[in-house]
Each structure stands twice: as structure tokens, then as C-alpha cells.
Amino acid sequence: MQDPADQADYAEHSPLPTVREILALPEVEAGRPELVAGASGQDREVRWAHVAAGRGVAALLDGGELILTTGAGWPQGGPELRTLVEELLGAGISGIVLELGRGFAEPPEALIRGCDAHAVPLIVLRREVRFVQITQRVHQRILGAQNEALRARAEVHEMLTELGLNRSPVDYVVEQLAGTLQAPVVLEDPSHRVVAFAGFGSAVTESLAPWAGTVPAAGSPTVPAGSERVPVEARGTRWGALTALPGPAHPAGRRTVLELGAFALALGRLADAEGEQWLQFGSKRVFETLLGGRYRTDAELAAQLAAAGxxxxxxxxxxxxxxxxxxxxxxxxxxxxxxxxxxxxxxxxxxxxxxxxxxxxxxxxxxxxxxxxxxxxxxxxxxxxxxxxxxxxxxxxxxxxxxxxxxxxxxxxxxxxxxxxxxxxxxxxxxxxxxxxxxxxxxxxxxxxxxxxxxxxxxxxxxxxxxxxxxxxxxxxxxxLAGLPELQRFADDALGPLVEHDASTGPGHSGDLLRVLDAYLTNPSNRSLAANRARLSRSVFYQRLALIEELLGVDLADGETIATLTVALLARPV
Structure with missing residues (x-):
């Protein structure tokens, strides 16, 4: 039988059959089953089917079993029967199937009251059945579910281990986790700032709300019920936490998948000694969202910004x-x-x-x-x-x-x-x-x-x-506006002779006319200051200005000329 800790992990994703599902099996229906108590517990999961006889059965149970019994060897009433019922229900069983005829003609009142009080389904069979057929079918279902969980766990482990060994980017690992769990997944740093987030179709504002608000000083963000949360850590160092918000069950167990994801992220973090990927990625993701228009509403963008700190x-x-x-x-x-x-x-x-x-x-x-x-x-x-x-x-x-x-x-x-x-x-x-x-x-x-x-x-x-x-x-x-073709043609037409002159060599070709023009246009009313800005003597500066006026055929004292050349210079590529 499985270790209880392992069983708890399997039960996390609900692969086990419930009492309600077992009641629908043909082998059970053959006994004309009747639910007489504990109706509210029909969705209890069944971890094993156990055929029980005698008074000492409770000591053999681990919890979660469906008890199949005829009541043979049980006390017929009084304190002894009440004690047996209390021991059975105290063992955490999932339900009781009592075949009438051999031990009891009708279910004892003490058993009915106890099952109702503990919400443990009590089913009576009024026709004889072969318990071995029921246990065989139930165990096939249970073992099949456990094998499915093991296969799913192995597949997820292989995928996430490869991601960790490949040093896959943190956003890609988080996206794979969200796709595997079919639920939003959030990676945060030790200060609870969101490093990476994959929404899996959920509303960004709602998903990031626990991180966008004020985080309690004593702990982590308050996440919705049904979320799973695991640390990302290795070698005694904790780098953050990984959270999966509520979503459907997974054969390997949602927490198991999340822990394997945290392991992959920890491998990547160990390989990134400076932590640059984590330090930069959260901010990089926000800027890409903002500048790339990857948000639907201002509220959604505000939530991402706030969650990033x-x-x-x-x-x-x-x-x-x-x-x-x-x-x-x-x-x-x-x-x-x-x-x-x-x-x-x-x-x-x-x-x-x-x-x-x-x-x-x-x-x-x-x-x-x-x-x-x-x-x-x-x-x-x-x-x-x-x-x-x-x-x-x-x-x-x-x-x-x-x-x-x-x-x-x-x-x-x-x-x-x-x-x-x-x-x-x-x-x-x-x-x-x-x-x-x-x-x-x-x-x-x-x-x-x-x-x-x-x-x-x-x-x-x-x-x-x-x-x-x-x-x-x-x-x-x-x-x-500099990228507009019309503006580029305007700049080329206005400054073309100066660009051509600066690119030429020989006497009188100093290659600094555009720089001189820029200095002049910055201080058109103070040529002495403009000359200092151009790092030329006043006389040489005036000579350059005269050459500019000659090449362009303009008067640099004219206001419209100043405006035209200012726009043309600003439109040139940086």
C-alpha cells in the first residue's frame, strides 16, 4: 500500500474514485444499493477497498478506505457496537457498504447515527454480491489513477529539468508552467515584486491583484483559496516564490508540478551567478508591455506596474x-x-x-x-x-x-x-x-x-x-517625427550642400559646417557664445557662417531661415 504522504500528493489532484462513482459501478448496482446515511459525504475519495470482518478491523486502517462488510462478527447492539462504530469512523474511512442478510437484517441504528454525524456514506446492499469483484474494479480504478499520476509526474519532471539544464529564460519556464497547469502562474522576488507572469487567459488585473496591493509586512501576498505557493530556493538561499492561482486538477498534482518548476528556476538561478536575468527581467517585461501596447486597459497596465514594484x-x-x-x-x-x-x-x-x-x-x-x-x-x-x-x-x-x-x-x-x-x-x-x-x-x-x-x-x-x-x-x-520620409527629404534638401561640403576633402573643407550651424542656431542672438560652443575663434567662426550662407544661398539673420534650418538639423538621424 502507498505511503500516506505519497497518497496525500496523489489525492491533491483528485484522481481517485469517489463513493458516488463507486456506487455507479455495475458490480455494486447488482446488489441493489441504497444510501441510508451520510449522503453529504458521497464525494469522499476512496483510497482503497477493504473487506472487513470481526471487531478488530479499525486497527488495520490508514484512512480513506471503503469498507465492504456483511457485519459478521460484529456486536448486534449495545455499547460494544457503538464502540466499534466510533473506532471505524475515527479511522477516517470514506464509506461503508453493508450487505444485509448474514449479520444484520437492517442497518443498526447506532451505525446510521454515526455515519450521519461524520458525513460518511452508509450503503446497504439488499442482494448478495461478490465482494472480490467490487474490490477488483475499485482497485483497478485506483491503481490506474496512480499510474497516470506517476506518468504525468515523470513527463513534467523531464520537461522542467530540461528547461533548467538549458538555462531557459524565466518567462519561458513560467509560461510552460501556466500551460501545464492551465492556470495563471506568478514568479516573484524576495521583495514580492513580480519577476514573470503568465496569465493563461485570465484577467491580468485580477490575477496580479495580490501583488499590486500593499503586501503585509509580516508575510507574502494574500492569494485566493485554491492557489499553490512554493519557494524557489537552493543551497540555503531563497530567491523568491512561485505561485499557481486556482485552476483545474493535474494528474501529477498541482503542487508537484509547481515544485518541479521551482527546481528548474533554481537551476537557472544558480547558473546566473550575478542574478542579472532575475534583476532585469521583471522591468524588461513591463517596458515591453508598455511600449509594445500589450495591455487592454489602463487598469491592467497599472496592475502590472504596481506588481513589478x-x-x-x-x-x-x-x-x-x-x-x-x-x-x-x-x-x-x-x-x-x-x-x-x-x-x-x-x-x-x-x-x-x-x-x-x-x-x-x-x-x-x-x-x-x-x-x-x-x-x-x-x-x-x-x-x-x-x-x-x-x-x-x-x-x-x-x-x-x-x-x-x-x-x-x-x-x-x-x-x-x-x-x-x-x-x-x-x-x-x-x-x-x-x-x-x-x-x-x-x-x-x-x-x-x-x-x-x-x-x-x-x-x-x-x-x-x-x-x-x-x-x-x-x-x-x-x-x-524624424522617421517620416517627407521630413527626411525636407532635411536633405535644406542641408544637402553642407553635408556634401563636410564630406569633401581639400583646402577649405574642414568638415565642421554642420557643427558650426548647430552652435549658431543654439545661440543665434549671441555669436560670441556660439563661437565658444563651436570651439572656434570668432574670426574663424564668422568665416564658417559666411561659407554656410554662400552654400545655402540664405541669410542666417532671417527668422524663417533660422526656423527652417533648426527643424532640418533636428530631423537628421541621431
Whole structure:
């Protein structure tokens, strides 16, 4: 007979026959069965069928048995019969089938009362049957169910072990689990932030509700009844938890499948010594959802953001991009770690931030060629969503040339994190969208920043240069439209002679006319400042401007010319 612990695991997915199902067997129906007590317990599962005689049968039971008896050897009444009934029912049996005739002409009253009190079905047979035929059929059903569970467990174990050995991405493992269990599955980190989620057709908002709300300080999210929850851990280290929300039974047992999934994820986590996959994947998944339009409603998106650790309700959200500029003097991974850590510390403790490498997002999220080029050069920009309380001063912009409060805080944190040998010219370029309270505006703001790429800074503080949508609306607008063929033709027509001249070599071809024009258009009313920006002497700068006017046939003092060339420069690829 199976070990009770194993039996409990098999029973988890309800493969065992119930008393109700056994009553429908032809071998039982041949005895003209009649349910006389314990009708509410007909759905009790039957773990084994046991033919019983005599008074000592209770000591032989493990629980879950269907007792088949004629009552031979039982007391006919009085305290002895009541004691026998109490012992049988106390053993946790699933039901009693009493064949009338040999031991009892009618079921004893003590047995009827006891079965009713314990909701244990009592079935009487008024015609003689062969108990061996009933036990044979019942045991065939039970063993068949157990064999099915073993086969299912082996198949799931093989699949998930292969996923773990193959270091399959966490989202793929979670998707396979959800498909196997036909139920939503959520992987969370130790802080209860959702790392990966597969909904299996369920409403995202409802499925993620336990993680989107406030998590009790004393424990994990409160999941619905019928959920299964197991830790993801190995070698004494716990990396998170895996939860399967309510769903249909599985032959291998829902908890068993989930534990095997946790094992596969633990194998992958052990192979990822730095934990990069787990650290990045939750944020990457949210950005792909947001930028790829993979959500149906704002409420659904808000639930995913909150579950990933970015609260939305009653807060403002700022879209941002960050990138290093200039020589950092060390490996790009160290540069990125310094920028990420500085930003997280800049918004702490009240703020929250989600970060993801821009080029790591799927093509469906619309990664721009400019971002891909930067990634290939090892200077991959970071996308960020920053959530702050509505009254937080760091959520405020800066209408003047001064840097906004968030940039000032970021510069201070960088000063404490950047290694001493870092060249003085190195900077972090921070592009900030406007503080938003509506999710659709947040999405639009992030898309606008990504399309704009890196623009000239509107402010600088410490090692941080800042571009702000609120301060540079035209530049962000034009960059957002730069992919239109009509705008590209406009830029080519307006700047073609300068591009051709810069590409030529020989006397008078310095290759810097576009740079000089950009410096001039940034400060059209102050040519001395523009010359400094172009890093040229005033006389050489004026000579370049005269050459630009000659090549383009324009007057650079004319307002319409300034507007036309400004738009053309902004429309050029980053």
C-alpha cells in the first residue's frame, strides 16, 4: 500500500474514485444499493477497498478506505457496537457498504447515527454480491489513477529539468508552467515584486491583484483559496516564490508540478551567478508591455506596474532615459551599475524606479536604430520609470536654466559612487519627461524620449547633463517625427550642400559646417557664445557662417531661415 504522504500528493489532484462513482459501478448496482446515511459525504475519495470482518478491523486502517462488510462478527447492539462504530469512523474511512442478510437484517441504528454525524456514506446492499469483484474494479480504478499520476509526474519532471539544464529564460519556464497547469502562474522576488507572469487567459488585473496591493509586512501576498505557493530556493538561499492561482486538477498534482518548476528556476538561478536575468527581467517585461501596447486597459497596465514594484495610485510618474557620455575609464558594465545605483538612491526612500536596457527590449517594442547603434558601441541607454509622491520636490521640473531637483540629487549620488580615476569629462546624460498622472501620458512621454534620443543639454549639474521635454518641446517633437520620409527629404534638401561640403576633402573643407550651424542656431542672438560652443575663434567662426550662407544661398539673420534650418538639423538621424 502507498505511503500516506505519497497518497496525500496523489489525492491533491483528485484522481481517485469517489463513493458516488463507486456506487455507479455495475458490480455494486447488482446488489441493489441504497444510501441510508451520510449522503453529504458521497464525494469522499476512496483510497482503497477493504473487506472487513470481526471487531478488530479499525486497527488495520490508514484512512480513506471503503469498507465492504456483511457485519459478521460484529456486536448486534449495545455499547460494544457503538464502540466499534466510533473506532471505524475515527479511522477516517470514506464509506461503508453493508450487505444485509448474514449479520444484520437492517442497518443498526447506532451505525446510521454515526455515519450521519461524520458525513460518511452508509450503503446497504439488499442482494448478495461478490465482494472480490467490487474490490477488483475499485482497485483497478485506483491503481490506474496512480499510474497516470506517476506518468504525468515523470513527463513534467523531464520537461522542467530540461528547461533548467538549458538555462531557459524565466518567462519561458513560467509560461510552460501556466500551460501545464492551465492556470495563471506568478514568479516573484524576495521583495514580492513580480519577476514573470503568465496569465493563461485570465484577467491580468485580477490575477496580479495580490501583488499590486500593499503586501503585509509580516508575510507574502494574500492569494485566493485554491492557489499553490512554493519557494524557489537552493543551497540555503531563497530567491523568491512561485505561485499557481486556482485552476483545474493535474494528474501529477498541482503542487508537484509547481515544485518541479521551482527546481528548474533554481537551476537557472544558480547558473546566473550575478542574478542579472532575475534583476532585469521583471522591468524588461513591463517596458515591453508598455511600449509594445500589450495591455487592454489602463487598469491592467497599472496592475502590472504596481506588481513589478512601481506604484501608480496617488503618485506622479516620470519617464526618463540615462546614458553615459565621454570616456568612463572602465568596463561599460561598471558604468551602467554606477548609473543605476545612483538613480535608485536618488529616488529613495519614498520613490520607486523601474530600469531596463533600451536595446534589450524585443523588436515589438519598437527599439530605434539610434539606440541599437549606441548598444553596439557599448553605451546602451537605460529606460526608466520613476514613481514619486505627488508632493515630492523631486517631481518638479526647472523652468529656468537651473537643473531640476532630481538631477541635482543624481549628481550628488554619482559623486559618491563614481571611481576616483574616472576622467573629468565623463557625464551621465539624463533625459526627463514631464511628471504625469495618467498612464497614457506616461507611455507617450517615454516613447517621445526614446524617439528623441540624446539632445543638447538644457542644464548641467555636477556630472549630470539634462535634457527636458518641457524645456525643449520643438526638439522632441521633430525627433519624434524624424522617421517620416517627407521630413527626411525636407532635411536633405535644406542641408544637402553642407553635408556634401563636410564630406569633401581639400583646402577649405574642414568638415565642421554642420557643427558650426548647430552652435549658431543654439545661440543665434549671441555669436560670441556660439563661437565658444563651436570651439572656434570668432574670426574663424564668422568665416564658417559666411561659407554656410554662400552654400545655402540664405541669410542666417532671417527668422524663417533660422526656423527652417533648426527643424532640418533636428530631423537628421541621431
Amino acid at each position: 512601481l506604484p501608480i495610485e496617488g503618485r506622479v510618474v516620470i519617464a526618463a532615459t540615462l546614458r553615459g557620455t565621454g570616456d568612463f575609464g572602465a568596463h561599460p558594465s561598471l558604468e551602467r551599475a554606477a548609473i543605476e545605483t545612483a538613480l535608485r538612491r536618488s529616488v529613495a526612500p519614498e520613490g520607486r524606479v523601474l530600469l531596463a536596457p533600451a536595446a534589450a527590449l524585443e523588436a515589438g517594442a519598437g527599439v530605434t536604430p539610434g539606440i541599437e547603434a549606441e548598444a553596439e558601441a557599448g553605451r546602451e541607454p537605460l529606460l526608466a520609470l520613476i514613481s514619486l509622491p505627488e508632493d515630492d520636490p523631486r517631481a518638479e521640473g526647472s523652468p529656468s536654466r537651473a537643473a531640476p531637483p532630481l538631477a541635482v540629487r543624481l549628481a550628488r549620488e554619482l559623486d559618491m559612487l563614481v571611481p576616483g580615476p574616472t576622467p573629468d569629462a565623463w557625464r551621465t546624460h539624463l533625459a526627463l519627461g514631464a511628471p504625469e498622472r495618467r498612464l497614457r501620458q506616461v507611455v507617450a512621454s517615454l516613447e517621445q524620449l526614446r524617439a528623441a534620443g540624446r539632445l543638447a543639454a538644457s542644464a548641467e549639474t555636477g556630472r549630470v547633463t539634462v535634457q527636458q521635454v518641457e524645456r525643449q518641446p520643438l526638439a522632441h517633437l521633430i525627433r519624434g
